[in-house]
Amino acid sequence: MPLDPGIASLLQLIDGSPYPPMSEGTPDDARRALRSMTVDLVTPETRVPVGSVEETEVAGRPARLYRPVDDGPLPTLVYLHGGGFVIGDLDTHDQTCRRLCAGAAVVVLAIDYRLAPEARFPAAVDDALAAVRWADEHRGELGGGEVLAVGGDSAGGNLAAVAALELGSRVDAQVLLYPATHMTGDYPSRTENAEGYFLDLATMGWFGGHYLGHDADRADRADRADPRHSPLLADLAAVDGDLAPALVVTVEYDPLRDEGEAYAALLERAGVPVETVRYDGLVHGFIDMGPMSPAAAAALDDVVERVGRLLRR
Template sequence: MPDQPVDPHIAGLLQMIADSGYPPMHEGTPEDARKAFRAMTSDLVTDETRVPVASVEERRVPSGDGEQDARVYRPEGEGPFPTVLYLHGGGFVIGDLDTHDQTCRRIAKDCAAVVVAVDYRLAPEHPFPAAVEDCVAAARWAVDHLGELGGTDVLGVGGDSAGGNLAAVVSQTVRGLAAQLLFYPATDALGDYPSRHENAEGYFLELATMEWFFAAYAGDADLGDGPDPRHSPIQGELAGQPPAVVAVAGYDPLRDEGIAYAEALRAAGTEVELLRFDSLIHGFADMVFSPGADEAVGTTLARFSALLHSDRKDLS
């Protein structure tokens, strides 16, 4: 367990959740879970708290099965800018463009980058590998449209939780990326790690909910039939990956597999910066009401921005 106690502001949130009497997410339906997630994220944003950017544009981009909704965020200032493809979290079951609007705005602002967020298909209506196919298709589209997006030849990819999983898969699949940003990524679906048990209950994301998410994502597929890097990127080809910033939280069931993935990337020769925020929980990127979480997000994005704006010529 982490040496530090839970951040006091986040501890208050956890207590409020515990006192609410609402059943855990995994005891409801996907529709209930989606509504609850929106209530905790986009529904709380006001004009005063919305992160400012120069413009936001709704787009349609290719998916694995036609087209999907996307949203393009442009930062203030004069370009050209790097471009970042951002893939939202939510266990492959919940989350959308609105729930992660603030995160994408923050990336555009802090990293001086054009951010493209995609609304990939969700399970259980669209099980594995639909989300992978959609995100890879969007990344390949972005590669071909960098001139009209950021205007440079730099493309990074980022995501949180399930989106971190998808960002890692995209990094292994689409060559030529400049950097990857992985907030508390899910990297090893079939693995077992101490943090899954240490943080199984009481810290926002619970182990039972993780298992519920992944069962919905798996659908009828037999994901136990050998390693598959499309759902467990730690099983993939890690040599030649773009530089990575991996941020993990101390009180998160996914903590140890995020650390394991960072270490595996580093062992394969990839430049990795692993950031550990021991007082925080899963989902802290959207918990900037806490000064500690806000600082952690700022630190993480500063490291990612440095990769996007570096002058390196030998990007993977």
């Protein structure tokens, strides 16, 4: 399917921005650029309304709790933002969390996990696991319902998948939006979509280098086969308890498309209930692109509806 026209126009604007490609800049440059494309574009009129928002702390990390206007008990979703483990924060994904909260009628707990290169792998994993364990122990004061889900986009989808693997039956559902599942893998979609579609191969290498360690001889370089950064390499038979049902979302023009779909297939082969959906014509990061692309907005609405069903199955 051809690239969505709204997405194409947005990519042209990004190409003309004053910021260098992420792979040629510093983490601070990239963090400012992401905020300029997300936080700085939100106005009081476009901010998605929810019942309440509370700044809090979970397992030693800043967090934000979103409650819908709906009465409880409700499912709880621990949300882990994307950004290649290097960029992103509570503010850059505020609108996403608000849409999930309001549209799916769930309590959303967003976690500000530590970022690389200041805190390399497995710091983000440790923070994600600690947050989900905390949420599991505090279900009554969060959504109050029986369902605890973990979810995220891109790098956050990676962390959500890892948390579901590590915590087994403590997680009731997983929401994986265009997740990175094999950090050191090689897939056709990485070649087909290597350049020109928002997330490119050079930036993926830049993210991975900061997160896992740039140099092969570094003492802190991660084991290439460690499933805590590449859940596609996990032995699912070793999981403690049943793995949570999953929603796996991919998009056509995304270097991560094939590994996301491969992970969905791995879960299915292990007997895990999986709903896999691919949105053609869209690119990585489409959840933030609704204002420029009706197709992206419609896809996000569909994702939110699917999340609501998954958390109430």
